Amino acid sequence: MTHDDPTPPPSSSRPLLEICDLNLDFGTPRGRIHALRNVSLDVPAAQVVGIVGESGSGKSTLAYTVMGLLAENADVTAGSILFEGRDLLTMTAQGRRSLLGDRLSMIFQDPMTALNPVRTIESQMIDIQHHEQGSRSEKRARAVDMLHRVGIPDPKNRLGAYPHQFSGGMRQRVCIAMALLVKPALLVADEPTTALDATLEVQIIHLLKDLQKEIGCSILFVSHHLGAVAELCDRVAVMYAGEVVEQGAVRDIFRNPAHPYTRALLECDPGRIRKSTRTLPTIPGEVPSLLGAKVGCIFRTRCQHAFDRCVQENPVEYRIGVDQVARCHLLGQERLVSA
Amino acid sequence: MVSFEADTPEINDAIDTGAFGAFLRQLCKNRLGTLGGVLVVLIAAIAVLAPLIVTHDPIQIMVGPRLAAPSLDFLLGTDQLGRDTFSRVIMGGRIPLLVAFASLGGALAVGVVLGLIAGFGPRWLDNLLLLIFDTIRSFPSIIFALAIIALLGPSLVNIILVIAITCMPGYARVARTQAQALQSSEYIAAERSMGAGTTRILAVHVLPNVIGPLVILVSMDVPAVIATSAGLSFLGMGVRPPTPDWGAILNDGYSYINQTPWIVIAGGIPIILATLGFTFLGEALRDMFDPKLRKDL
Numbered sequence: 001m002t003h004d005d006p007t008p009p010p011s012s013s014r015p016l017l018e019i020c021d022l023n024l025d026f027g028t029p030r031g032r033i034h035a036l037r038n039v040s041l042d043v044p045a046a047q048v049v050g051i052v053g054e055s056g057s058g059k060s061t062l063a064y065t066v067m068g069l070l071a072e073n074a075d076v077t078a079g080s081i082l083f084e085g086r087d088l089l090t091m092t093a094q095g096r097r098s099l100l101g102d103r104l105s106m107i108f109q110d111p112m113t114a115l116n117p118v119r120t121i122e123s124q125m126i127d128i129q130h131h132e133q134g135s136r137s138e139k140r141a142r143a144v145d146m147l148h149r150v151g152i153p154d155p156k157n158r159l160g161a162y163p164h165q166f167s168g169g170m171r172q173r174v175c176i177a178m179a180l181l182v183k184p185a186l187l188v189a190d191e192p193t194t195a196l197d198a199t200l201e202v203q204i205i206h207l208l209k210d211l212q213k214e215i216g217c218s219i220l221f222v223s224h225h226l227g228a229v230a231e232l233c234d235r236v237a238v239m240y241a242g243e244v245v246e247q248g249a250v251r252d253i254f255r256n257p258a259h260p261y262t263r264a265l266l267e268c269d270p271g272r273i274r275k276s277t278r279t280l281p282t283i284p285g286e287v288p289s290l291l292g293a294k295v296g297c298i299f300r301t302r303c304q305h306a307f308d309r310c311v312q313e314n315p316v317e318y319r320i321g322v323d324q325v326a327r328c329h330l331l332g333q334e335r336l337v338s339a
Numbered sequence: 340m341v342s343f344e345a346d347t348p349e350i351n352d353a354i355d356t357g358a359f360g361a362f363l364r365q366l367c368k369n370r371l372g373t374l375g376g377v378l379v380v381l382i383a384a385i386a387v388l389a390p391l392i393v394t395h396d397p398i399q400i401m402v403g404p405r406l407a408a409p410s411l412d413f414l415l416g417t418d419q420l421g422r423d424t425f426s427r428v429i430m431g432g433r434i435p436l437l438v439a440f441a442s443l444g445g446a447l448a449v450g451v452v453l454g455l456i457a458g459f460g461p462r463w464l465d466n467l468l469l470l471i472f473d474t475i476r477s478f479p480s481i482i483f484a485l486a487i488i489a490l491l492g493p494s495l496v497n498i499i500l501v502i503a504i505t506c507m508p509g510y511a512r513v514a515r516t517q518a519q520a521l522q523s524s525e526y527i528a529a530e531r532s533m534g535a536g537t538t539r540i541l542a543v544h545v546l547p548n549v550i551g552p553l554v555i556l557v558s559m560d561v562p563a564v565i566a567t568s569a570g571l572s573f574l575g576m577g578v579r580p581p582t583p584d585w586g587a588i589l590n591d592g593y594s595y596i597n598q599t600p601w602i603v604i605a606g607g608i609p610i611i612l613a614t615l616g617f618t619f620l621g622e623a624l625r626d627m628f629d630p631k632l633r634k635d636l
Contacts, residue, residue, distance in 0.1 A: 067532045101533030108532075113525040118547045127543070128533055175529070182533070 014085060016218050017043035017066070017186055022079035024065060032075075033290045035061050037242050037298075039079070040317075043186065048212060048219040050229035050250070052265070053239035056287050059222045060109075062239070063190045066220065067106050068096055083186070102131040105179040109191040111171035115163035121147075121174055122159040128178050146177040149214075150207060169200040173207070180211055187212075187219045193228055201225070205232050226269045230254055238262045241287050241298045248324030258318075258326040260303045297329065305330055365627055372623025378616025382609070386432040395423035397430040398581040406599045415605040418591050420581075424605050427583040432609060434495070434577075434584040438568040439561050442502035447557055450507040451549065454514025455541050459522060465515070472508035480505040481570060488576045495578055498571060502564055509560075510553055517549040559621035562614035569610050585610050 024036035036058050043049045051059045064070050066081060068088065081088040083104070088096060108114040116124060125143035126136060134142075140159070147155035150173040163171060172192060179187055189208065193201040205228050212219055223229055229236050230250060237247035238261065246259040257263045264283045266272060273281070285302035288294075297303070300310040309329045318331035366372050385392065394414065395402045401421040409416045415424040457468040475483075484501040491497045521527055521544075530540050571577040572586025580587065585606050592602030 069528050069531055097534045097536065099534070100531070101535070104532075106529065106532035108525045108529055110525055114529045116526045116530075116544050116548075118551075119544070127535075131534065178533075188532075 013045070014082075015042040016045045016084065017041075017220070018080075018082040019062070019066070020080045020082065022062075022065065022081065023077045024061065024070075025075045025077055026071075027073045027075060028291075031291045034292075034294070035074075035242050035290060036065070037294075039239075039242075039244050041237050041244060041247065043218050043220055044235075045185075045218055046212075046216050047234040048209075048221055048232055050221045050223060050233035050236040051239055052223060052226060052229050052236060054224060054265075054283075054287065056241075057239040058242040059224075059239050060190050061242075063106070063188050063220060063222050067100065067104065067188055069106075098131070101128060101182055103185045104188065105182055105184040105186075106188040106190065107172075107175050107179045107192045110195045111168055111175050112195065114175050115171060117163055120160050120162055121166075125159070125174075125178055125181060128181055131182065142181060143177075146181045147174070149211065150174070150177040150180075151203075152177070169196055169204070172196060172200075172204055176204070176207065176211070180215060180217075183215060184217055187217050188222075189219055190222045191224070192221075193223070193225065201228060202231075208232060226254075226266065227271050238265065242290055243298055243327065245299065245328070246324070246326035248321070252321055252324045256321070256324075258320045258324065258331060259299075259328045260305055260330070261299050262326070264302075297327070362627075366623060369623045369626065371619045372626075375616045375619025375621075375623060378612055379620050382432060382613050382616060383436065385429060386436050389429045389433060392429050393423075393426035395426045397422065397426040397583045399423075400581075406595060406602075408599070409601055416599060416601050418588075418602055419595060422581075424588070424602055427588055428585070428605050428609055431583040431585045431588055431606070432613070434572075434582065435565045435568045435586070435610075435613065438495070438499055438502060439564040442499045443506060443557050443560060443564060445499070445503040446506035447510055447553060449503070450510030451514045451546070451553065453507070454511035455518050455545060455549070457511065458515040458518025459537060459541060459545070468511070469515075472511055475504060476508045478505075481567060484567065484571060485574070485576060488571070493571075493576050493579065498568060498577060502567060506560060506564070510556065513553055513556060514549050517552070518545050521545050521548055555621065555624045558617065558624050561617040561621070565610065565613050565617070 019039055019041040022036055022039040023034070026033040026035050039058075039062060041049070041051075041062075051062060053059050061070070061074075065074075065076065066083075066088065076089055080090070083099065088099075115121070122140065122143065125146075126139045129139045129142065132139065132142075144155045144159060147158065152158055152170060152173055158166075163174070166174060172195075176192070192208070193204050196204060208219065208221075209232050219232075221229065221233055233250050235248065236250050236253050237244045238253070238259065239245065240261045246253065246257070246262045253262060254266065257266055261283075268281050268283060270280060283302055288298065288301060295314065296312060297306070297310040297315050300306040303310065307329070309332070313329070315327040315329045317325040317327055319325050320331060366376060394412075399422065402423055403413050403417045403421055405417060405419055405421045407413055407417040407421075413423050413425065415428060418424055418427070453468055453472075457465045460468075478486075480502075483505055484498075487501045487504075488497055491500075518541075527540060527544060530544055535543075568577065569584070569586030569589065572584045573590045575590065577586055578584050588606030589603055589610075592599070592606055596603050
């Protein structure tokens with residue numbers, strides 16, 4: 001736990017996005033589902049932060065909360081989301097909308113459904129720039145330029161096409177072009193490569209990385225693919241059942257996972273298995289129901305190392321190394337971050 | 340996805356040669372659709388150019404003898420007041436067509452707006468609007484029309500109003516269902532993520548997706564409305580005499596069906612032709628736009 005920190009030391013200025021102690025419930029006929037519990041996460045300026053976890057861990061819910069796209073039955077019960085120092089959760093709908101598509105933009109999971117099928121790419125890309133100055137032809141020129149940068153061949157002629165005339169990978173490129181066209185400070189990418197095949201996934205990841213460096217924006221990258229996160233992200237947060245169980249610099253988390261869930265997740269990644277095996281490892285058990293109040297560590301039912309304390313008490317964040325925290329009682333001997 | 344891939348050359352073609360040209364070529368492949376289209380264009384042209392076609396003043400009584408048989412002077416004979424039936428038939432198409440387009444246009448406009456509000460609005464508003472739609476639809480339309488006209492008195496505006504009210508809920512329900520399906524679609528979320536307001540989303544993104552099926556629905560409703568309009572006239576609840584109208588001609592003629600059957604025939608055939616024409620056209624449009632019914636792709 002004592003190795004050189006490869007990432008630049010965290011700057012003293014505030015992070016671009018600060019999620020503090022966020023709690024979110026979904027009201028359902030069967031009761032309240034505590035979909036996010038005590039989630040704290042920072043996205044520093046010009047950095048890529050990954051969120052990983054299995055299905056239903058609350059990754060996408062977190063992304064949707066930041067963008068204000070939650071369903072009507074969602075209810076933020078505590079916490080704040082500070083973007084450039086202003087709380088997104090308390091500002092007016094009008095104020096929030098003026099940030100969307102200007103300082104904040106988003107890429108969605110399924111490029112097949114993220115574009116309006118009855119409108120041309122051109123009209124959608126010009127519409128996107130409604131916060132920007134400039135004439136229609138200037139906006140069109142910007143759209144052509146951005147399509148060119150995301151690798152759409154012959155963008156001038158493709159601009160008039162409809163979404164169905166593009167393949168899946170091309171559509172995701174168009175979606176990325178649209179999201180970056182507004183030069184956002186923060187791009188929220190909700191599993192942007194999940195619906196694509198493996199070769200395309202690598203291309204899209206590299207494209208995102210290049211454009212992120214070029215534009216200098218931050219990215220909140222939601223994925224269940226550890227390889228994609230390792231490739232693209234500077235920092236990573238591991239989510240399990242609505243909690244961030246561990247977070248830190250990508251290199252620390254991947255080399256030195258502290259939480260048993262992170263370790264299990266890494267062991268299940270086919271890309272990291274050295275010896276040839278006929279069966280892929282899995283994490284036994286399933287994600288617990290999030291209905292009702294929970295006491296104790298949420299991962300204890302699947303954890304090999306669970307002991308008495310895990311049942312009685314919610315683990316707090318323990319600091320490991322310089323820039324890595326994990327919620328696990330096994331780390332109780334380490335220095336306490338918060339009590 | 341397979342169907343999308345298969346559509347691509349067809350749609351490329353449509354874009355290259357102009358969407359309307361491709362639409363006409365597609366329509367010509369369907370024989371009944373072509374026949375329907377020709378009939379509709381012909382009937383519409385006759386209605387528009389009617390004053391130039393008529394051989395006599397259609398409301399002038401005693402231009403000839405009463406109940407005269409067809410002759411060169413009176414192509415379809417005369418009615419019991421000595422009016423020229425041919426001229427009345429030619430002019431008589433204007434009222435049903437006007438009723439059809441005005442009432443269905445109004446019903447479409449109001450129905451789409453209410454349907455989108457129901458689909459995107461709060462749950463209570465949705466339920467309230469649905470209750471209203473279903474209440475209107477639960478009446479048989481001709482009975483509902485008779486009740487309203489008995490209340491308000493027969494006039495062209497009232498007929499249009501009544502038919503618009505009875506047709507509106509059907510369009511509103513289709514628009515509502517489509518809007519609800521779209522509301523959870525990712526590109527609407529994408530649009531919201533870009534800061535678009537609800538009004539903008541509805542007008543720019545939902546409306547174009549909803550309007551296609553509705554236009555087909557309207558074209559299939561035109562014959563029903565022409566029949567209703569004629570039916571109301573026949574029952575004496577339509578336009579007031581002496582305005583020429585197909586239904587009114589039937590009403591005038593049926594008392595003399597034994598002596599002079601040509602009056603009823605002259606009034607009935609245009610109703611049949613118009614109804615058939617719009618039905619064929621509507622069905623062809625439905626087949627063209629419904630991918631499940633496309634055979635040639």
